[in-house]
């Protein structure tokens with residue numbers, strides 16, 4: 001067994017990481033699907049979208065050939081509508097609410113239609129929003145992820161000059177660095193950032209980390225308001241022996257390397273264990289398989305009923321040949337000559353419900369061993385504790401506490417994963433919009 005890179009040919013990498021949800025092949029195919037929509041007056045699809053995209057309206061615009069209008073409808077509610085059409089778990093959002101599900105018929109492929117319109121807008125560089133004349137107000141945003149970009153776009157539209165400070169060398173946040181490459185490519189993410197900022201009035205300063213290259217005090221002094229869209233970024237540790245061995249890696253780092261450095265450069269084992277069952281765990285497991293791992297086993301300490309990923313995501317992992325072991329918790333990583341040799345797991349069972357009705361897994365005392373040469377940790381992420389402490393920002397378990405997006409520090413607002421602990425990209429986009437509205441009110445611009 002060995003961890004190695006460059007396992008496949010260029011063609012195999014290309015094939016394994018190609019678009020998982022390909023677009024409509026013809027205009028007619030899009031029209032056929034758009035014409036199935038019933039244009040429901042109470043549109044449950046819109047109600048279940050965190051950014052409240054007017055779904056029947058944008059689909060109607062497609063049927064009448066008004067693609068520009070359709071893209072405008074989408075981007076008015078969600079400026080990252082193109083990216084969201086590729087990464088949103090639509091089966092639990094808009095498409096999951098489509099009335100066709102009640103008739104046991106396939107739902108309208110809302111995401112694919114959304115991609116159809118927004119992709120055309122981006123390809124043709126249709127600039128659908130105009131920036132108001134400058135108000136002279138300046139806002140600093142920390143983080144060029146979905147929350148920061150969405151906040152920046154709303155503020156810029158209203159004539160506010162925005163400077164985004166981003167710690168990485170590219171914008172897009174988790175869209176760029178933390179999502180499987182077969183959903184969105186780094187190139188698409190870069191194009192999306194450029195498309196959003198093309199409105200003008202938004203400058204992104206890259207390689208600028210809060211607490212290292214810039215301080216909150218400095219931003220407060222130089223700008224009229226600050227928005228923190230810093231996300232969550234530190235991988236939760238397993239706190240088990242052997243965690244530091246060569247061959248134990250963090251899922252976010254693994255996905256980041258894949259996207260930032262290229263598929264052939266990223267080493268993967270023959271037999272890989274992935275700890276966790278969230279979307280990041282699934283993305284890491286499927287990509288390990290697509291990089292050439294012979295066996296990938298996902299280990300989860302609860303049952304299928306509690307899994308945080310969607311059934312659709314689980315299906316992708318299973319179709320890729322990943323094995324799942326439910327009710328198992330990692331106990332120890334064993335090594336040989338300093339390298340991972342096996343993973344010892346405890347067998348768990350679900351305990352009695354606590355006061356809140358939630359059942360937790362309980363160790364049965366029995367164990368089993370998986371022979372693996374690589375362990376990928378995807379047991380969630382923790383907020384930036386040190387940063388939050390350093391700036392005396394009020395928090396709850398290090399999730400920033402806000403009141404209508406305002407933190408306890410005057411003029412400092414926050415939104416997205418740093419506040420909610422980590423949700424979908426579309427939730428972060430809405431949080432950015434909410435943050436921008438709160439800032440506009442604070443600056444007396446609305």
Ligand code: SF4
Pocket residue numbers: 036037038039040043044045046055056097098099100108110
């Ligand atoms: Fe169309 Fe389905 Fe939405 Fe109704 S619920 S408007 S049919 S997409």
